[in-house]
Amino acid sequence: MWTKKNIGDQTGKTVIVTGANTGIGYETALALFEAGAHVVLACRSERNAQDAEARLRTQGGKGTLETAILNLANLSAVSEFAHAFIQKHDKLDILINNAGVMTPPASKTDDGYELQFGVNFLGHYALTGHLYPLLNSTPGAATPGAATPGVATPGSRIVTVSSMAYLRGAIDFDNLRSEHSYDAFREYAQSKLADVLFSVELQRRIEAAGDQVISVAAQPGANKTDLSRFMSEAEYNAAIDRIGELMDPWQGALPSLYAAVAEDVQGGDFYSPDEPGGYRGYPAKLAIEPHGLDEAVASRLWEWAEKVTRVAYPRADS
C-alpha cells in the first residue's frame, strides 16, 4: 500500500497545486510541503489562499509555501497568473491541475464557456501551455532514494486530476458554450473526459516534440470534500447509496501524489484508488477506457483549445 510516507525528499522542487485551499488540493499541498517542496498554493480567492497557508503552517512541513491568485474561469487571469509566476521563478518541477467544480447551476466562465468545461479543462489547458516552456526547461532532479541514486529522473511532471465520471463523458463540440442545453452531471462528465483526453494527448505531443516533461492523469475516488457543494441533500444521499462510504481527502490525494513523485510513473499513465470501481483504496495504475484514448477526439479537442485560447504548445523551440 502506497501512502504519503513513501514520498521521498522533495527539497528543491517547486510545485504548483491549483485549488489548494481545500479538499484534495489542500491534502496534496500538505504532503508535498511535509516532504520539503516549495509549494505554490494557486487559489481563486486571496482570503482562502491565506487561510490555507495558515492551516498548512500550523500542521507543519519542512518545505516552503507561497500563495498566488488563480481564477481558472477567466483566461486573461490564467495568463496573468502564469506570467507573474514565470517572472518570479526560474523552475517548475510539478504542476498539479487539481482545481475543479462539479454540477453548479447553469453558468459560464468569463469567456463564455460552460463553467465546468471552462474551469476543469480549458483553464488548465491554458495554464499548462503558459507554463510549458518553464516546465520544459526545468532539469530533472536527482531524486534521493531513486532506483539509480544520483541519476536524474526525466524532467518535470504535469498531473491532471480527472474523475471516474469520465467514463460517462462525451465531448459535444457543438455545445461547449452551452449553446443548446445544460445538464449539470453530463457537463461534469464531459469536463473530466476532456481532462483524460488532454493528459494523454499532451503526452503524445511531448513525445513528438522530443521533450522530457511527462503528463500523467489521476483521479481521487470518492471523498468527503466541498465538491458536492451544489448537490441537494437528496442528490447527495442518492450518490452515497450508489457509491458507498466516502474517503477522507488525504487518501483521495494519494493518486495525485503518486503521479507527481513515484519513480515508476510514465507519461500517459492514469492513477486511481485500487478498489473495484475506483472509489476507494490506494494508488494503482488504471487502464484508460478506449474513449479516453480516442486520438481523433483528443486531437480535435486540442486543436479547438489551441484556437480559442491562442496558447500553442509543446513547440520544438520552447
Ligand SMILES: NC(=O)c1ccc[n+]([C@@H]2O[C@H](COP(=O)([O-])OP(=O)(O)OC[C@H]3O[C@@H](n4cnc5c(N)ncnc54)[C@H](OP(=O)(O)O)[C@@H]3O)[C@@H](O)[C@H]2O)c1
Ligand atoms: N471529491 C471527490 O470525491 C472527487 C472525485 C472525483 C474527482 N474529484 C476531482 O478532484 C479535484 C479536487 O476536488 P475536491 O474534491 O478537492 O473539491 P473541492 O473541495 O470543492 O475543491 C475544489 C477546488 O477547486 C477550486 N476552484 C473551483 N473553481 C475554481 C476557479 N474558477 N479557479 C480556481 N480554482 C477554482 C476551489 O476553490 P474555492 O474553494 O475558492 O471554490 C477549490 O480550491 C477536482 O478536479 C474534482 O473534479 C474529486
